[in-house]
Amino acid sequence: MKEIEVALIGNPNVGKSLIFNNLTGGRAHVGNWPGKTVEKKEGRCIHKGVMMRIIDLPGVYSLTAASIDELIARNYIVEERPDVVVDIVDASNLERNLYLTLQLLELEANLVVALNKSDIAEGLRYEIDVKGLSELLGVPVVPTIATVKVGMEELKDAIVEASKRGVKARVRYREDIEELIEGIGDILRRDEGLIKKYPIRWLAIKIIEGDEEVMRLIEERGLMGELREVIG
Amino acid sequence: MRMPLGLAPEDRMVRVVEVRGGRGLIRRLSELGFLKGEWVRVLKSGPSGPALVEVKGSRIALGRGVLMRIIVECVPP
Amino acid sequence: MSVREVLGEEPEVAMAEERYRVIGEILSRVFRGARPLTLSDLLDKAFLNRGLGIPIFLTLWWALFRFTFDVSAPLSDLIDVFFSRLGEFASSIIGNEWWSAFVSDAICGGLGGVLVFIPPIFFLFLGLALLEDSGYLARAAFVVDKILRPFGLQGRAFIPLLLGFGCNIPGVMATRTIPSERDRILTICVNPLITCSARLPVYVLIAGAVLGAYASMGVFTMYLLSIVLALLMALIFKALIPYFRGRRAPFILELPDYARPTLRSTLTHMYERGILFLKKAGTIIFLGIIVVWLLSSHPWGAPLDQSYIATLGRWLEPLFRPLGFDWRGAVALFFGFIAKEIVVGTFAVFFGLGEEAEIEEVQRSIVELGVFTPLTGFAFMAFTLIYIPCLATIGIIYRETNSVKWTLFTVIYGLILAYLIALLIVVIGGLMGLG
Numbered sequence: 001m002k003e004i005e006v007a008l009i010g011n012p013n014v015g016k017s018l019i020f021n022n023l024t025g026g027r028a029h030v031g032n033w034p035g036k037t038v039e040k041k042e043g044r045c046i047h048k049g050v051m052m053r054i055i056d057l058p059g060v061y062s063l064t065a066a067s068i069d070e071l072i073a074r075n076y077i078v079e080e081r082p083d084v085v086v087d088i089v090d091a092s093n094l095e096r097n098l099y100l101t102l103q104l105l106e107l108e109a110n111l112v113v114a115l116n117k118s119d120i121a122e123g124l125r126y127e128i129d130v131k132g133l134s135e136l137l138g139v140p141v142v143p144t145i146a147t148v149k150v151g152m153e154e155l156k157d158a159i160v161e162a163s164k165r166g167v168k169a170r171v172r173y174r175e176d177i178e179e180l181i182e183g184i185g186d187i188l189r190r191d192e193g194l195i196k197k198y199p200i201r202w203l204a205i206k207i208i209e210g211d212e213e214v215m216r217l218i219e220e221r222g223l224m225g226e227l228r229e230v231i232g
Numbered sequence: 233m234r235m236p237l238g239l240a241p242e243d244r245m246v247r248v249v250e251v252r253g254g255r256g257l258i259r260r261l262s263e264l265g266f267l268k269g270e271w272v273r274v275l276k277s278g279p280s281g282p283a284l285v286e287v288k289g290s291r292i293a294l295g296r297g298v299l300m301r302i303i304v305e306c307v308p309p
Numbered sequence: 310m311s312v313r314e315v316l317g318e319e320p321e322v323a324m325a326e327e328r329y330r331v332i333g334e335i336l337s338r339v340f341r342g343a344r345p346l347t348l349s350d351l352l353d354k355a356f357l358n359r360g361l362g363i364p365i366f367l368t369l370w371w372a373l374f375r376f377t378f379d380v381s382a383p384l385s386d387l388i389d390v391f392f393s394r395l396g397e398f399a400s401s402i403i404g405n406e407w408w409s410a411f412v413s414d415a416i417c418g419g420l421g422g423v424l425v426f427i428p429p430i431f432f433l434f435l436g437l438a439l440l441e442d443s444g445y446l447a448r449a450a451f452v453v454d455k456i457l458r459p460f461g462l463q464g465r466a467f468i469p470l471l472l473g474f475g476c477n478i479p480g481v482m483a484t485r486t487i488p489s490e491r492d493r494i495l496t497i498c499v500n501p502l503i504t505c506s507a508r509l510p511v512y513v514l515i516a517g518a519v520l521g522a523y524a525s526m527g528v529f530t531m532y533l534l535s536i537v538l539a540l541l542m543a544l545i546f547k548a549l550i551p552y553f554r555g556r557r558a559p560f561i562l563e564l565p566d567y568a569r570p571t572l573r574s575t576l577t578h579m580y581e582r583g584i585l586f587l588k589k590a591g592t593i594i595f596l597g598i599i600v601v602w603l604l605s606s607h608p609w610g611a612p613l614d615q616s617y618i619a620t621l622g623r624w625l626e627p628l629f630r631p632l633g634f635d636w637r638g639a640v641a642l643f644f645g646f647i648a649k650e651i652v653v654g655t656f657a658v659f660f661g662l663g664e665e666a667e668i669e670e671v672q673r674s675i676v677e678l679g680v681f682t683p684l685t686g687f688a689f690m691a692f693t694l695i696y697i698p699c700l701a702t703i704g705i706i707y708r709e710t711n712s713v714k715w716t717l718f719t720v721i722y723g724l725i726l727a728y729l730i731a732l733l734i735v736v737i738g739g740l741m742g743l744g
Binding site for chain 2: 319321322325326329344349350353357359447450451454455458463464557559560561562563564565
Binding site: 013018028176179208210 | 310311312313314315316320321324325327328329330331332333335336338339340341342344345347444485488490563565566568571573574577578581585711
């Protein structure tokens with residue numbers, strides 16, 4: 001049976017643990033992330049001949065590694081490279097929730113978006129063009145209502161589909177920023193070891209932001225000299 | 233008129249002009265949507281204690297220290 | 310073009326702005342709707358109201374506690390009786406004397422001692438899950454934050470501390486919601502000072518025995534003392550310990566929409582936490598009871614006051630003499646270290662009354678044998694309140710802090726503080742002629 005690793009992520013309060021329970025049938029192995037006091041939940045789900053190992057990542061607003069939760073989530077995605085990442089988005093709070101989604105796309109995660117709390121969004125008379133959103137983000141978007149298990153089958157389908165297809169989504173920023181990303185990317189690409197391990201686009205954006213962890217990595221790889229000019 | 237968010241009156245839309253503070257705080261607040269030019273509404277406030285603010289469609293409670301570091305433009309009614 | 314030229318002095322903020330700009334563009338094309346005045350907003354007008362917010366919360370909380378203890382008490386009794394009967398049955402069919410006692414007292418007693426927790430703990434967690442899933446918990450933290458700030462604590466510390474009145478273990482576990490490591494550990498260290506429900510029988514026993522008309526006031530004073538000490542120690546730790554002295558983490562808390570909690574999600578949360586408690590705390594309590602049984606029934610055949618544990622008690626007695634406790638008090642306190650529920654039963658056994666004795670009988674014995682005077686009794690109550698968290702709580706503290714240092718710190722300061730306060734009570738009371 002094919003085995004894939006699926007990570008669940010999303011803002012706090014979006015219904016992530018409910019979706020986790022829906023997918024894993026409530027049977028979870030609970031432990032701690034190595035060396036930390038943050039809870040780690042893992043479970044399994046079998047769908048259409050595929051065995052999914054589901055990891056529940058901490059609820060975070062972003063992946064800038066400012067807190068332990070963010071660090072854990074980010075490191076997991078970067079280092080373990082799960083086959084699929086399910087970003088659970090609160091449909092009644094799209095604007096803020098999509099912030100994390102964009103960061104996940106920067107990380108080149110193989111994303112499936114679960115648009116949860118669709119019922120609440122409807123109650124607030126929000127109209128969301130799901131197909132349009134999916135096209136603009138470049139990833140599948142599945143409306144769900146976790147409280148009554150609506151959309152779970154479709155979500156599982158989307159996860160299995162995504163595991164076959166692989167990463168292809170891309171959101172572009174404005175032209176001058178994209179040029180910066182390109183320029184930094186060119187310098188980074190010369191480091192073979194770096195390309196193998198990390199998504200270059202993400203590294204470039206982190207360098208632009210001056211992310212401490214990434215800057216430290218760059219120093220270790222001895223690339224600071226070349227990058228100094230671009231950073232300015 | 234400019235003032236810290238902590239002094240802004242309730243139920244009014246105000247516009248973020250500046251966020252002061254250390255890098256970590258600025259980053260956190262930016263991610264939550266407290267960016268220059270962003271409209272924010274004070275839902276519950278008082279002379280002391282935390283205040284409840286609406287930003288980017290969600291309700292965020294901010295402590296006094298944070299409230300005084302977000303400078304907003306308050307348009308008279 | 311360099312980063313600085315394109316994005317300015319704060320590229321991080323500029324990137325955040327760019328992301329939101331892209332989001333805004335996407336939403337303009339696929340999203341339609343304006344945020345209306347919701348039920349949540351209306352509810353918040355009441356729950357966050359300056360004057361009403363806290364009273365509303367305290368009422369809800371009191372209701373939760375009453376419900377928990379009224380409903381769970383009979384259930385706990387049932388479990389208690391079941392395991393006693395099971396123990397009796399087991400001992401009746403096992404020939405060998407030692408094994409008979411081991412299975413009935415240690416094993417069945419141990420199992421009963423753990424499982425008797427299930428009703429109150431699960432109900433507490435149920436209540437907590439309801440408050441959390443409904444979105445109300447965040448409001449409680451918001452409303453209370455102002456009051457706790459001067460003491461070095463923050464709004465999110467309120468729930469863990471309040472839970473402590475039921476049981477310190479859920480209280481410590483609930484500190485997970487506190488994002489700042491420093492604040493979290495501070496709240497954990499202070500949590501054991503909150504008097505849990507297991508200590509109440511001890512207060513009732515002693516107060517009823519020696520405080521006469523002032524018994525209920527004595528018990529109430531313990532609760533007051535608990536709150537005062539928790540706040541005071543938080544303040545002192547914050548002032549004196551460098552680790553806690555650092556800059557306060559900024560208070561930023563999202564208040565989610567109010568939502569009707571579904572039965573499924575609430576029960577799931579309750580179950581998950583309850584099982585965690587049983588696995589971690591339960592194992593410790595079970596093992597603890599077995600150890601206590603071993604120490605108190607050996608040398609085999611000897612009465613309690615000649616057992617190993619009594620020897621231990623007599624060995625500790627000199628330490629406690631300034632406080633007016635005798636070897637029985639010392640042993641009871643030692644047992645209380647395992648689990649505070651055992652203290653009353655221990656006294657009963659000392660007076661040869663058997664564990665199932667009525668509380669009045671035990672109280673009478675205390676008076677007749679002069680085990681405590683009103684003053685030393687009061688000091689004993691205070692000592693019980695403060696000294697150390699029970700073994701299971703210590704286990705959970707270790708698990709939640711992942712640090713031997715902080716766990717030891719909590720245990721040690723508790724012992725020292727308990728001794729000081731008890732001593733203070735006895736000395737001042739003596740000077741006032743209350744002895």
